[in-house]
Amino acid sequence: GESVGLHLPTLSVQEGDNSIINCAYSNSASDYFIWYKQESGKGPQFIIDIRSNMDKRQGQRVTVLLNKTVKHLSLQIAATQPGDSAVYFCAERVSGTASKLTFGTGTRLQVTL
Amino acid sequence: EAGVAQSPRYKIIEKRQSVAFWCNPISGHATLYWYQQILGQGPKLLIQFQNNGVVDDSQLPKDRFSAERLKGVDSTLKIQPAKLEDSAVYLCASSSDRGSGNTIYFGEGSWLTVV
Numbered sequence: 488g489e490s491v492g493l494h495l496p497t498l499s500v501q502e503g504d505n506s507i508i509n510c511a512y513s514n515s516a517s518d519y520f521i522w523y524k525q526e527s528g529k530g531p532q533f534i535i536d537i538r539s540n541m542d543k544r545q546g547q548r549v550t551v552l553l554n555k556t557v558k559h560l561s562l563q564i565a566a567t568q569p570g571d572s573a574v575y576f577c578a579e580r581v582s583g584t585a586s587k588l589t590f591g592t593g594t595r596l597q598v599t600l
Numbered sequence: 601e602a603g604v605a606q607s608p609r610y611k612i613i614e615k616r617q618s619v620a621f622w623c624n625p626i627s628g629h630a631t632l633y634w635y636q637q638i639l640g641q642g643p644k645l646l647i648q649f650q651n652n653g654v655v656d657d658s659q660l661p662k663d664r665f666s667a668e669r670l671k672g673v674d675s676t677l678k679i680q681p682a683k684l685e686d687s688a689v690y691l692c693a694s695s696s697d698r699g700s701g702n703t704i705y706f707g708e709g710s711w712l713t714v715v
Contacts, residue, residue: 530691530706576642590642
């Protein structure tokens, strides 16, 4: 079946450096992708999304890149801060599935001082 | 604007007992979702409502799980009887329409431990 997976389960980054979290997806029919941040004991929080007709989208300190050729999605966080420490999930939606999201297993981002 | 509200936040029950979780979505959101998140994994959709109708319940274990959204606003998810493997966080989420690109907002979750 469809799957969304992450390359690295844990990423350790120094405060102030840029972070890159990667995600691979397997379903070429996916047309919408979202990154969520989940802090300990809390629900997933929306960060940024991107549609399949785009290859880049920028937010505040975050950028999502989509490479449909290799089915790869990445989240870049600029000037990483301690408050960015969390688990990050990518999620995909297959076209025509009425917003059903499939989540990956997550990457834990640890920000060191 | 108030977020998605869930209760209880934490629940510990013995196996074979029953439990119910309640969710109040963001005001005006027609679509409501229940997700199950097992520790160390991403959330998995259990059921999706559009107003008070079920859109997708293909991954809901219907022999023990049930959910309803009678008036198209609040929703209740019930597990009876519970099994050890039901220990997880149950996340409620909502979006403003059938979700064709609209953001899905999550609540803080209801943490269930079955012993």
